[in-house]
Amino acid sequence: MTIIIEPVTGLPLIREGDDLPAMIAERISIRDSDILCIASSVYSKSKGYTRRLNDIIPTERAIRIGKKTGEDPRFLQGVLDASTDILLEYPFILSEVAGGHIGVRAGVDQSNIDDGMIILLPPDSMKAAEEVRGRIKAFNGSDIGVIITDTVGRAFRRGQTGNAIGWSGMSAIRDFRGDTDLFGHVLKITEEAVVDEIAGFANFIMGESNNGVPAVIFRGCEKWKGHDDLYYHADEDIIRKSLCSR
Ligand code: GDP
């Protein structure tokens, strides 16, 4: 398959109340079957999923963690408030957020926002993707796929990459189980996290600093079949189990 990737350029600094899907659709042509990736940070800013550090009163736990990590306890409280389960407190908070995504500092960002402010992940990233998809459909009738991305760290390897934290109009996983390989062996295990692969490349186009490209379009991805069970359930997640049993 030949895939064309187009960055959405020319977007201003996004503020609460901005109609992000419309602002994107005004700047780039969007067609049926396109996949639109949007940085979660920018989606959150448009919805006001941000907090002012001065409004946050740290609890004992945040103060205790801050003494170890050297981070601002108000920031850490923002991270704790955004978390549904804490897997690790030190050397950084690693936690689960609503929806099942697990991330360093609950995906809370202090970059690409005014001093003294933090950006939270959308409280329901799946709904966010669905909403953007619906808004594009209403805007020009295009039936597209949407992926909400975030830059995440990884176990075992240095370097961050993009992950999908919400998606709509596609399944998260391409399921190869039951397929045969070139030698006729039946594949028993292979499930491909396609939404993360696309998010990873979108993240490369976006950059992390001052590129100003919070959205990227993928045109020409062949459709795939699979399922949406992207996150391990707690009882089958061996890394989570070993972290939490220490
Ligand atoms: P995250 O990966 O979702 O945490 O988002 P990043 O902070 O890494 O930003 C991803 C991309 O969006 C980068 O190219 C940023 O420069 C860009 N970006 C972030 N905020 C804005 C904004 O308000 N307006 C525009 N035009 N670009 C932004």
Ligand code: MN
């Ligand atoms: Mn982020």
Ligand code: MN
């Ligand atoms: Mn990023």
